[in-house]
Amino acid sequence: MDHSNPKSLIINLENITFGYPGNDDKIIDHLNLKLCHGDRMGIVAPNGCGKTTLFHIIMGLLTPDSGKIEIFGKPVCTQKDFINVRQKIGLLFQDSDDQLFSPTVIEDVAFGPLNLGYSSSESKNIALTTLTNLGLSDYATRITHKLSGGEKRMVALATVLAMQPEVLLLDEPNTGLDEKTKARLVQVLTQLNLSYIVISHENDFLYDTTNIIYTMDNGKMFPGEKIHRHEHEHPHSHHIKFVDKI
Amino acid sequence: MIEEPFANSQSCIHQIDPKLRIVGATLISLEIALFKQMPVLISALFMGMCLIIIANLNLKCVIKRMAVILWFLFLIWLTVPITFDGNIIYQMGPIKISHPGIMLSAQISLKSIAILFVFMTMIATMTINSLGRSLNALHCPSKLIHLLLMTYRYIFVIEHEYKRLQKAMIIRGFRSRTNIHSYKTYAYLIGMLFVRASVRAKRVHQAMLCRGFNGQFYCLEEEMTHIGDIPFIIIVTIIFLGLLFLEVRCYGPF
Numbered sequence: 001m002d003h004s005n006p007k008s009l010i011i012n013l014e015n016i017t018f019g020y021p022g023n024d025d026k027i028i029d030h031l032n033l034k035l036c037h038g039d040r041m042g043i044v045a046p047n048g049c050g051k052t053t054l055f056h057i058i059m060g061l062l063t064p065d066s067g068k069i070e071i072f073g074k075p076v077c078t079q080k081d082f083i084n085v086r087q088k089i090g091l092l093f094q095d096s097d098d099q100l101f102s103p104t105v106i107e108d109v110a111f112g113p114l115n116l117g118y119s120s121s122e123s124k125n126i127a128l129t130t131l132t133n134l135g136l137s138d139y140a141t142r143i144t145h146k147l148s149g150g151e152k153r154m155v156a157l158a159t160v161l162a163m164q165p166e167v168l169l170l171d172e173p174n175t176g177l178d179e180k181t182k183a184r185l186v187q188v189l190t191q192l193n194l195s196y197i198v199i200s201h202e203n204d205f206l207y208d209t210t211n212i213i214y215t216m217d218n219g220k221m222f223p224g225e226k227i228h229r230h231e232h233e234h235p236h237s238h239h240i241k242f243v244d245k246i
Numbered sequence: 247m248i249e250e251p252f253a254n255s256q257s258c259i260h261q262i263d264p265k266l267r268i269v270g271a272t273l274i275s276l277e278i279a280l281f282k283q284m285p286v287l288i289s290a291l292f293m294g295m296c297l298i299i300i301a302n303l304n305l306k307c308v309i310k311r312m313a314v315i316l317w318f319l320f321l322i323w324l325t326v327p328i329t330f331d332g333n334i335i336y337q338m339g340p341i342k343i344s345h346p347g348i349m350l351s352a353q354i355s356l357k358s359i360a361i362l363f364v365f366m367t368m369i370a371t372m373t374i375n376s377l378g379r380s381l382n383a384l385h386c387p388s389k390l391i392h393l394l395l396m397t398y399r400y401i402f403v404i405e406h407e408y409k410r411l412q413k414a415m416i417i418r419g420f421r422s423r424t425n426i427h428s429y430k431t432y433a434y435l436i437g438m439l440f441v442r443a444s445v446r447a448k449r450v451h452q453a454m455l456c457r458g459f460n461g462q463f464y465c466l467e468e469e470m471t472h473i474g475d476i477p478f479i480i481i482v483t484i485i486f487l488g489l490l491f492l493e494v495r496c497y498g499p500f
Contacts, residue, residue: 056452061452083458086456086458087458091453091456093449093453095449097403097446098446098450098452099450099453101396101400101450101453101454102395102399103378103395103398104375106466107375111457111464112457114464114466115457115458115459115460115464116458120464120465123464123466124466143373143375144399145399145402145403160457
C-alpha cells in the first residue's frame with residue numbers, strides 16, 4: 001500500500017500476518033497499513049475479511065504471527081508497550097453492550113480516566129464534559145442497560161472519547177442505528193479533530209465521514225477511491241464506487 | 247429480570263445514607279436470626295411491619311415478594327411439626343404433631359418474615375448501584391462488589407440472548423415435551439448461553455483493557471452521611487438495644 005503522505009505517521013503496520021488457531025488460512029496476510037495524522041480512513045469489505053481482527057491487532061488484543069507494528073513512530077511488541085497505545089488510540093466496539101459494563105453512564109464514561117490515574121472528581125469532570133460535548137449531559141445518571149441501542153452507541157463513543165485519545169478505531173459504528181442517530185454520529189465524527197479508521201458496510205456513511213477508503217481481500221488491504229463529490233466508476237474490482245451526492 | 251420496585255418510591259428511609267441502612271439492616275437481622283424468644287420475634291415482626299409502612303412500599307409488591315418465602319415456610323410447616331421429637335399435642339394415626347416442632351416452625355416463620363421486612367425496607371429501597379457503592383465504602387472486597395455489579399449489568403444481556411435463542415427454537419416449531427429431544431434442546435440452549443456468556447466476557451475484558459484497565463477497580467463517588475441521618479441512627483440503636491433487652495429479660499427465668 002503506497003501512501004505518500006508528508007504528514008506524521010501514527011499507525012504503521014508492515015507485513016502483518018495473523019491466523020486463528022485451528023485454521024490454516026491466514027485471515028491477515030502480509031498486510032501493510034499506514035495512517036497519518038489527519039487521515040480519516042474508511043475500510044469497507046465483506047464479513048469475515050479480518051477487519052475487526054485488524055483493529056484488535058492494532059490495540060494489542062491479538063498478537064500477530066509475524067510483522068512489525070509501529071505506533072507514533074515507536075515499535076510496539078509487548079503488552080506493556082500496548083498499555084501506552086491504548087491511552088492514545090480509542091477502540092469503539094461493534095457491540096456497545098461489550099463496552100458499557102458499569103451500572104450508570106457517568107461511571108462508565110469515568111472508568112477510562114480513573115484508570116489513567118485521574119482523581120474521582122477530575123474523572124467525573126472529564127466524563128461530564130465529554131457527555132456535554134456529545135449532547136448527552138442528561139444521560140449521566142441513566143442506567144446503562146436501560147438505554148436504547150442508539151443511546152448505547154453514543155455513550156460508548158463518549159467512553160472512548162473520555163480517554164482523550166489521538167486516534168479512534170470505529171468498528172461498524174453505524175450498524176443498527178436509526179437515521180437520526182446516524183446523522184448525529186456523522187455530525188460528531190466530522191466535528192472531531194481526530195484521525196480515525198472506520199469500518200462500515202455503508203458507502204453513504206463512509207462518504208460523509210472519511211477522506212480515504214480501503215478495502216480488504218485475501219488478508220490484504222487495497223486502496224479504494226478517494227471520495228470525490230462527483231460520480232465516478234473504477235474498473236478495479238476492489239475499488240469502491242461512490243454515488244454523486246450533489 | 248431484576249426489578250427494583252422499592253428503590254423508586256419516596257420516603258424518609260429512602261433519604262438515609264445507604265451505608266447506614268446496610269449496617270442497620272445487618273445488625274438487626276443478625277439479632278433476629280440469633281434470638282429465640284417468642285415475644286422478641288413477635289416484636290421484631292411488628293417492627294418490620296411498621297418499617298414497611300414508614301418506607302411507603304407498594305403493598306402489592308411486598309406481598310409478591312413474600313409469596314416466595316411463604317412457599318418455603320409452607321414446606322417447613324408441612325414437615326417440621328411431624329418430624330420433631332417432643333411433647334405430642336395432636337395425633338392422627340401415625341402422624342404426630344409435636345409442641346417443639348410447632349414452636350420451631352413458628353420461630354422460623356417469624357424470623358424469616360421479620361428479616362425479609364427489614365431487608366425490603368432498608369436494602370431493597372436502594373438501587374443495586376448504590377448498594378455496590380455503599381459496600382465499597384464499607385470496605386467490602388472490591389472484586390466481590392464488581393462481581394455483583396457486573397452480574398447485575400450482564401444478566402439482562404444474557405436474558406436477552408436467552409430470549410433470542412428461545413424464539414429461534416419456537417419459530418422452528420419447537421414445543422416443550424417430556425422427551426429426550428426436548429431435554430437435549432434445553433441442554434443445547436443452556437450450553438449455548440454459557441458459550442455466548444463466555445465469549446461476551448472475553449469481549450468485555452478486551453473493551454476494559456482498551457480503556458486502560460489494570461486489574462484495579464475504582465469507585466467514582468460515595469454517598470456521605472449527613473445530619474438528617476442522626477434520627478435513623480438513634481432509632482436503629484433503640485431497636486437493637488430493645489430487642490436485646492427483651493431477649494435477655496425473657497431468657498432470664500430459664
